[in-house]
Amino acid sequence: QVQLVESGGGLVQAGGSLRLSCAASGRTFSSYTMGWFRQAPGKERDFVAAINWSGGTTAYADSVKGRSTISRDNAKNTVYLQMNSLKPEDTSVYYCAAAFKRSTVVVTTSWGYDYWGQGTQVTVSS
Numbered sequence: 001q002v003q004l005v006e007s008g009g010g011l012v013q014a015g016g017s018l019r020l021s022c023a024a025s026g027r028t029f030s031s032y033t034m035g036w037f038r039q040a041p042g043k044e045r046d047f048v049a050a051i052n053w054s055g056g057t058t059a060y061a062d063s064v065k066g067r068s069t070i071s072r073d074n075a076k077n078t079v080y081l082q083m084n085s086l087k088p089e090d091t092s093v094y095y096c097a098a099a100f101k102r103s104t105v106v107v108t109t110s111w112g113y114d115y116w117g118q119g120t121q122v123t124v125s126s
Contacts, residue, residue: 002029002098003026003115004096006021011125012123013124017082017083021080022078022096023077031053033051034051034079035097037097039119045110049061050106051070052101059108086124091123091124092122094122095117095118097115099112
């Protein structure tokens with residue numbers, strides 16, 4: 001069982017930056033692929049970024065590629081999402097997710113994840 005707690009969301013002006021954090025409980029954090037998803041009101045939950053257990057493989061949605069960086073610190077059981085050049089269309093609830101998968105391949109679909117956090121709101125004003 002893994003519990004995930006996101007933090008770092010908030011209100012930011014367009015062009016600004018935020019760093020989201022996701023702290024995981026448990027002693028097997030390094031066995032999990034970690035991902036970030038987002039969901040705006042009335043829309044489906046969309047993939048944002050993912051990172052494999054070692055941090056050696058990452059993947060990004062086209063909408064955030066070049067503006068965001070996912071990273072992890074296995075010693076701290078934490079995964080991060082640095083988001084730069086934020087746009088109003090980035091406004092969403094951002095969810096952290098964990099997939100029990102120790103591989104060089106990352107998971108980019110929501111149904112591939114086993115555990116989810118409660119989400120953190122990111123609002124970008126124009």
